[in-house]
Amino acid sequence: MRTALVIGCGLIGTSVALALSARGVHVHLDDHDQDRRRTAAALGAGSEDPPQGRVELVVVAVPPTRIAATVAELQRRGAARAYVDVGSVKAGPAGELAALGGDPASYLGTHPMAGRERSGPMAASADLFEGRPWVLTPTPETRTEVVNLVLELASLCRAVPVMMDAAAHDRAVALVSHTPQLVSSLVAARLESADEAAVRLCGQGIRDVTRIAASDPRMWIEILAANPGPVADVLAEVAADLDRTVRSLRALESADEQKRSEGAAGIEAVLRRGNAGRERVPGKHGAAPASYETVAVLINDRPGELASIFADAGRAGVNIEDVRIEHATGQQAGLVQLVVEPAAAPPLAAALRERGWSLRQ
Template sequence: MRTVAVVGTGLIGTSAALALTRRGLHVHLEDADPDAARTAASLGAGTTETPDGPVDLAIIAVPPALVGKVLADCQRRGLARWYTDVASVKSGPRAEVTALGCDTVHYIGSHPMAGRERSGPLAARADLFEGRPWVLTPTPDTDTETLNAALELVALCGAMPIVMDAAAHDRAVALVSHAPQLFSSLVAARLEHADETAVRLSGQGVRDVTRIAASNPAMWVDILSANAGVVADILEELAADLGDTVTALRALQTADEGERRSGAAGIEAVMRRGNAGQARIPGKHGAPPTRYETVAVVLGDQPGELGRLFGEVGALGVNIEDVAIEHSSGQQVGFVQLSVAPAAVKRLTVALREHGWSVRD
């Protein structure tokens, strides 16, 4: 594969274009908003020039409701030999593609499981897909060459291919992506009119839960509209769990000892279920989850401090598996939480303290 057309230069389309141009492919950019395409081109994602003939692959990077219409137009123009879309919902677009009479032999649905809370070409990153799952949902008549082109695209972007049925994909993303987005927004909405004193107490927990609440509402309306029923089913189940949890919390306030014990058992049960579910989330590079321990270091708000800390940790031969920064409200310090292998915790803690770092116990 040498030439690609990206139709839709938002976050996902532009990120794919950046990844492909870095690998030496010639990428042509299209968008209903010419300014968006020009912005992507200015970032080095490709060219807005029309290709001389059919490109090898066209990537349809538009909202789910537009996939069928845009694919039909691209195929009518003979834009490419093979086609894929990267919409986050697959069943609806596939039904529309079939209803419009599109060529499904040379088309395969796909969905890179990557994104950011920001949208648009300026939020794009060439490494957005590295190490991330990229789902492929072939139709019954998708041919081998089309599947191979999609697999090559996934490899060029550094992602991991997963072949799934379209309906199974939609159920899965409703659980791991769409419902969490709404839940994050619901929690963040509680902060909108909260007392300023309460908001200033926000720590890393609420920051983690509400991070994706900063996402673009219009974009998510498009996504959720295409998968609304499945997401509603999951939220109904979550609502039932919330109801049981509220009942358990109320029981903890009663004078009856038996009811308090029942309430405590209910809270412990939901927490343990959460422990079990969280433990199933894959670790780095999709590997089985690994338990790391955290070393928390106080970090001053001066240029170069974070780099100096990372440099000293690297010099000790300790690999940082993950990192989080917790800011201290109203103070010029923060806490850097370094996730490392359990065997390295004691050695790292002692060495950092010897080098003058303040490490929290």
């Protein structure tokens, strides 16, 4: 691939442009918002100059509701050999493009499974897609040349291509992306009017659950409006589970021993189902989930502390699989949780104690 046109200079579009430009592709940028286009160009994502003639690939990075009309217009202009979108919903835009008389042979709907809570070109990064799944939803009409160009796009962005049916993709993202966003927002909304004393008790659990609630509401309204049915189906199932859980908790308040027993059984059932579901989440490098242990270390909140603890772990010959930080309330300190292979936990703990670190159970 030598030339590309990226339409839409938000987080995803600019990240695609940065990745392609970094690997020698001449990228042209376009966005109705001149400030975003200029910012993306200043970051090195590409040129603001319009292409002279047809490019090899157009990457459409606009909201789902605008994808079909944008692709149809570009196809009428003969802007490229192939057209791809990077929206988070696939079946709707494909159907709308057909209704608009677009060419299904030169179009392929895709969805890179990567993002951030922040939006806009300033949040973009050339390595945003590295190691992440990039879903491709070709149809029988899609030309082989188009599929190959899009596979090259994913390769240049260092992503992992995954082939899926468009409707299956939309059901999948409703479960693993769109519903979690709404559930996170619902939990975070409980904090809006909570007592200050309660909010000050927030720990890592509530931070984990509400992290994605910081996302841009305008962006998510557009995404959810393009995939409402599958998301509503998943939320209806969650609502049924919530209703049963509420009844179980009410039963635990009862003076009747039998009801309390039934309530406890109901709570245990949902917790165990949660365990089983969590175990299905892919582990490191997409492999089967592995069992790890955590070594918790108290550190001061000052420059160099994390580097020192990582260096000491390296000297002990231990590979850190994951790391989490829980900041202490009202103190310049925190708890670093080093996630390691079970066999590595005892020697790591011993080595860190020997080097003067304070460990916590």
